[in-house]
Amino acid sequence: xxxxxxxxxxxxxxxxxxxxxxxxxxxxxxxxxxxxxxxxxxxxxxxxxxxxxxxxxxxxxxxxxxxxxxxxxxxxxxxxxxxxxxxxxxxxxxxxxxxxxxxxxxxxxxxxxxxxxxxxxxxxxxxxxxxxxxxxxxxxxxxxxxxxxxxxxxxxxxxxxxxxxxxxxxxxxxxxxxxxxxxxxxxxxxxxxxxxxxxxxxxxxxxxxxxxxxxxxxxxxxxxxxxxxxxxxxxxxxxxxxxxxxxxxxxxxxxxxxxxxxxxxxxxxxxxxxxx
Amino acid sequence: xxxxxxxxxxxxxxxxxxxxxxxxxxxxxxxxxxxxxxxxxxxxxxxxxxxxxxxxxxxxxxxxxxxxxxxxxxxxxxxxxxxxxxxxxxxxxxxxxxxxxxxxxxxxxxxxxxxxxxxxxxxxxxxxxxxxxxxxxxxxxxxxxxxxxxxxxxxxxxxxxxxxxxxxxxxxxxxxxxxxxxxxxxxxxxxxxxxxxxxxxxxxxxxxxxxxxxxxxxxxxxxxxxxxxxxxxxxxxxxxxxxxxxxxxxxxxxxxxxxxxxxxxxxxxxxxxxxx
Numbered sequence: 001x002x003x004x005x006x007x008x009x010x011x012x013x014x015x016x017x018x019x020x021x022x023x024x025x026x027x028x029x030x031x032x033x034x035x036x037x038x039x040x041x042x043x044x045x046x047x048x049x050x051x052x053x054x055x056x057x058x059x060x061x062x063x064x065x066x067x068x069x070x071x072x073x074x075x076x077x078x079x080x081x082x083x084x085x086x087x088x089x090x091x092x093x094x095x096x097x098x099x100x101x102x103x104x105x106x107x108x109x110x111x112x113x114x115x116x117x118x119x120x121x122x123x124x125x126x127x128x129x130x131x132x133x134x135x136x137x138x139x140x141x142x143x144x145x146x147x148x149x150x151x152x153x154x155x156x157x158x159x160x161x162x163x164x165x166x167x168x169x170x171x172x173x174x175x176x177x178x179x180x181x182x183x184x185x186x187x188x189x190x191x192x193x194x195x196x197x198x199x200x201x202x203x204x205x206x207x208x209x210x211x212x213x214x215x216x217x218x219x220x221x222x223x224x225x226x227x228x229x230x231x232x233x234x235x236x237x238x239x240x241x242x243x244x245x246x247x248x249x250x251x252x253x254x255x256x257x258x259x260x261x262x263x264x265x266x267x268x269x270x271x272x273x274x275x276x
Numbered sequence: 277x278x279x280x281x282x283x284x285x286x287x288x289x290x291x292x293x294x295x296x297x298x299x300x301x302x303x304x305x306x307x308x309x310x311x312x313x314x315x316x317x318x319x320x321x322x323x324x325x326x327x328x329x330x331x332x333x334x335x336x337x338x339x340x341x342x343x344x345x346x347x348x349x350x351x352x353x354x355x356x357x358x359x360x361x362x363x364x365x366x367x368x369x370x371x372x373x374x375x376x377x378x379x380x381x382x383x384x385x386x387x388x389x390x391x392x393x394x395x396x397x398x399x400x401x402x403x404x405x406x407x408x409x410x411x412x413x414x415x416x417x418x419x420x421x422x423x424x425x426x427x428x429x430x431x432x433x434x435x436x437x438x439x440x441x442x443x444x445x446x447x448x449x450x451x452x453x454x455x456x457x458x459x460x461x462x463x464x465x466x467x468x469x470x471x472x473x474x475x476x477x478x479x480x481x482x483x484x485x486x487x488x489x490x491x492x493x494x495x496x497x498x499x500x501x502x503x504x505x506x507x508x509x510x511x512x513x514x515x516x517x518x519x520x521x522x523x524x525x526x527x528x529x530x531x532x533x534x535x536x537x538x539x540x541x542x543x544x545x546x547x548x549x550x551x552x
Contacts, residue, residue, distance in 0.1 A: 007389065009293060017388075018297055019290035086389060088396025091403070091535075098399060098535055101542060109397055111389030111500060112293075113283065113362060116402055118387040120364025123374060126392055127367070127410070131435055132403040157429050159407055224387060259367075259374055266377060 003074040003105050005087040005097065007112025010224035011040040013049040020110045024050050028077035031070055035059045035169045036092055037084035038189075038246060040225045046082075057081070058170050074105045086114035115223060115249055119162055122218045122230060122251060123263020129162055130154030135195050135250075137166045137188070139174075148202035151252060152210050158255040165190035165248050189246035192219040193239045196250070200235065211235065211252070216264065218251040219243055233269040241269060279350040279381050281363040281373065283388030286500035287316040289325040296386045300326050304353040307346055311335045311445045312368055313360035314465075314522060316501045322358075333357070334446050350381045362390035391499060391525055395438055398494045398506060398527060399539020405438055406430030411471050411526075413442045413464070415450075424478035427528060428486055434531040441466035441524050465522030468495040469515045472526070476511065487511065487528070492540065494527040495519055509545040517545060 009015025168188040221229040221243035285291025444464040497505040497519040
């Protein structure tokens with residue numbers, strides 16, 4: 001019948017739109033994708049709010065059984081797929097949308113806030129951002145530096161760079177994978193300080209002269225939540241801050257115009273007069 | 277007491293978040309900014325849905341009397357400022373936010389969908405967009421081509437370019453302005469075909485070799501509305517389409533990866549098998 005792709009926004013059960021809530025309540029099946037981002041409230045909290053049961057769709061399900069399970073159901077029933085933030089802010093969901101359309105399943109999309117626009121609270125103009133970068137967790141053996149070269153392109157054009165930090169949910173360690181043991185590691189969310197250290201490692205290796213001790217950043221934690229924390233400063237300044245729980249994001253600031261500069265100063269770690 | 281900056285989303289009264297609606301209902305004063313974008317429903321429809329009166333804040337008010345009127349009230353009362361889309365998707369609102377913070381007015385921001393993320397429905401990866409461009413209405417005497425040079429930077433980096441098309445609400449004609457007559461012209465919303473013609477004029481003048489008869493675009497009309505229309509094609513192909521009522525946006529497509537190509541073909545004006 002129909003697949004509703006519903007963005008939940010960034011923090012609480014009440015960040016869904018009024019229409020989104022209506023569609024969820026009239027759905028026969030409700031799936032929730034929970035491996036590309038996380039909400040600030042639990043599945044149980046959402047279930048209580050909706051008065052409905054939620055089936056968690058992890059990476060395995062979405063990438064392997066999605067067509068069979070969700071799309072088959074959506075051919076005859078009303079099925080909601082809930083996505084934290086906005087449905088299209090992760091490439092995975094574009095892929096899902098594509099698969100649904102190819103299968104002639106009617107899809108209704110309900111957009112919502114994502115970090116891509118919510119980061120506008122920094123005062124940086126959303127018009128002056130370049131390509132968005134994802135920073136993956138480096139491992140002992142795997143240190144892909146390619147994202148750092150993309151930042152170079154943005155800074156060369158004097159555009160800001162939003163950096164989304166890695167999330168590991170229901171991941172299996174390499175060791176266990178080799179042994180064939182599907183034992184899930186505890187969830188991990190890259191911290192601002194970890195991302196900054198990885199950026200330094202990139203600069204040390206690639207010598208692209210993108211970041212130095214004066215480079216300006218914004219650190220953003222839990223945007224949209226009552227305890228969101230947004231601070232600007234240098235690498236050294238931001239590394240000293242405990243930004244608390246997930247999710248964290250980072251913005252490398254390029255050339256700023258006057259309002260942007262004022263807002264940067266307002267959010268600066270050294271600004272003692274800030275009210276929020 | 278507090279200023280709520282509330283994004284309404286893109287189309288109907290029900291695109292506001294559940295929490296946004298709660299805050300609106302408990303506000304003492306509700307202002308709505310209505311000159312940088314428009315919703316698909318009327319002020320009266322919103323008032324009925326909220327059970328509250330809305331004061332329309334036009335450009336004059338926001339740019340001149342805002343501090344006095346809205347910020348003064350927000351010092352002792354709960355005041356909502358409603359913004360179509362997301363509060364930070366127009367530079368004006370960053371400015372307002374900045375003014376409120378400087379004045380020590382507590383501000384709570386409720387983000388929502390904006391065209392900046394909702395355009396992800398095209399299938400183009402939101403990560404692969406460059407600087408966002410606004411295309412202003414050219415006049416007889418005023419043809420600013422500078423936005424076209426920005427597009428060049430994006431295409432050089434193989435990034436897509438989202439183009440927001442001009443809106444003229446409560447504008448006074450140059451003729452009347454000279455005469456001192458504050459007579460407002462009827463609202464105007466730039467059409468996709470008009471934007472494409474202006475792009476051709478830019479290319480003819482600047483010869484930057486950005487667009488030609490094979491250049492790929494997406495035309496987007498009324499994104500988020502039940503009658504949204506999204507089509508891909510060349511300038512010639514899209515110019516022939518009647519995209520209907522406002523708002524229109526345009527995307528200049530750069531190099532695409534495989535899913536993007538599939539979605540481009542799906543939305544193509546010549547695809548007769550498309551179900552939506």
